[in-house]
Amino acid sequence: KAGVTQTPRYLIKTRGQQVTLSCSPISGHRSVSWYQQTPGQGLQFLFEYFSETQRNKGNFPGRFSGRQFSNSRSEMNVSTLELGDSALYLCASSLGVVSGANVLTFGAGSRLTVL
Amino acid sequence: DAKTTQPNSMESNEEEPVHLPCNHSTISGTDYIHWYRQLPSQGPEYVIHGLTSNVNNRMASLAIAEDRKSSTLILHRATLRDAAVYYCILRASGAGSYQLTFGKGTKLSVIP
Numbered sequence: 151k152a153g154v155t156q157t158p159r160y161l162i163k164t165r166g167q168q169v170t171l172s173c174s175p176i177s178g179h180r181s182v183s184w185y186q187q188t189p190g191q192g193l194q195f196l197f198e199y200f201s202e203t204q205r206n207k208g209n210f211p212g213r214f215s216g217r218q219f220s221n222s223r224s225e226m227n228v229s230t231l232e233l234g235d236s237a238l239y240l241c242a243s244s245l246g247v248v249s250g251a252n253v254l255t256f257g258a259g260s261r262l263t264v265l
Numbered sequence: 266d267a268k269t270t271q272p273n274s275m276e277s278n279e280e281e282p283v284h285l286p287c288n289h290s291t292i293s294g295t296d297y298i299h300w301y302r303q304l305p306s307q308g309p310e311y312v313i314h315g316l317t318s319n320v321n322n323r324m325a326s327l328a329i330a331e332d333r334k335s336s337t338l339i340l341h342r343a344t345l346r347d348a349a350v351y352y353c354i355l356r357a358s359g360a361g362s363y364q365l366t367f368g369k370g371t372k373l374s375v376i377p
Contacts, residue, residue, distance in 0.1 A: 154308075183364060193309070193352075193367035206363035240308045242365075250297035250356040251316075254365060256308030 152176065154243050154257035162263045168229040171260045173241030175222050181246025182224035183254065184216060187238040196239075199224055200246045228262075236264045269353045274372040277343045285338040285371055287353030292333050297356045299365070300327065300338045302349040309352065309367075312338065348375045 155174040163169050175182050183198035195208040199218035216226040222243075228235055238261050242254040270288040277283040289298065300312040313320055313327045315336075320327040326339040340347055352370040356362055 185365075185367075192369060193365075195364040195366065198363045200363075206360065208364070242308075248359060248362055250295060250358045250362050251314065252356070252362050253299075253311050253314065254301075254309075255311065259308050 154241055154255055156239075156241050156257035156260050158260060159258065160261045160263075162265060163231050164265050165231055165233060167231050168227060169231060169262060170225055170227045171239055171241075171262075173224045173226075173243075173257060175224070175241075175243030176255055179243035179245055179255070180222055181244045181252075182218055182222065183242050183244075184224070184226050185240040185242065186210075187240060187259070188236075193240070196226065231264045233264050235262065237262060269355060269368055271351070271353050271368060271371045273369065274374065276374045276376060277340075277347075278376050279345060280342050283340040283343045283347070283373065285340070285351050285353075285373065286335065287337070288335045289353070289355055290334045292355055293357065295358045297358075298327065298329060298333075298336050299354045299356050300325070301352045301354065301365075301367075302347075303352070303370075304346075304349045312351070314356075343373075343375045345375050345377060348373055 157172045181200045184196040187193045197207045202218045213229045218224045238259045240259045242256045244254045299314040301309040303309045315327045328337045350370040350372050
């Protein structure tokens with residue numbers, strides 16, 4: 151069974167540019183969530199999508215956005231990149247049941263460097 | 266969100282058992298206790314979860330205190346591959362289940 155696939159794995163951008171990251175969830179999983187990991191802030195929740203609808207959003211500026219397609223694949227976009235956006239961006243998929251027992255499977259992440 | 270407290274780091278000798286503690290004194294009755302770990306240069310990996318009773322799976326065991334204010338992740342025989350950051354996380358039901366709130370975790374070092 152294929153895991154969560156994130157592309158690209160590594161990318162370098164300059165300040166002011168925008169970036170789009172892609173996530174393909176495990177087959178059958180309808181929920182995709184995104185996390186940002188930095189050495190200073192650790193792992194922080196960005197947003198979660200279920201059946202193409204954003205159900206929850208973390209405390210990030212509007213430059214961070216996402217969407218989910220009908221096949222459950224998801225993309226996140228960061229516009230007007232800042233140096234502080236350099237981070238590992240992680241995608242996680244799950245069945246999306248509204249239960250504390252819901253388990254997430256993470257991808258390997260996309261490492262973004264902003265110069 | 267209810268918070269968890271974990272030691273910043275722990276060490277273990279290879280092939281010995283490891284007990285990773287987690288305190289969650291403000292846990293609510295419907296919060297599940299989850300453990301994830303993150304190996305170097307990888308995304309977090311699910312380890313185990315439980316609600317009230319102790320749980321075992323092929324990776325580890327989870328011991329939950331009777332009052333649920335603390336729990337312990339038990340790795341029965343540590344290997345070098347178990348060196349990782351271990352996160353203890355509380356997951357609520359309802360809208361609280363849409364996200365994981367990560368703390369700083371415990372960095373486990375395994376000594377050969």
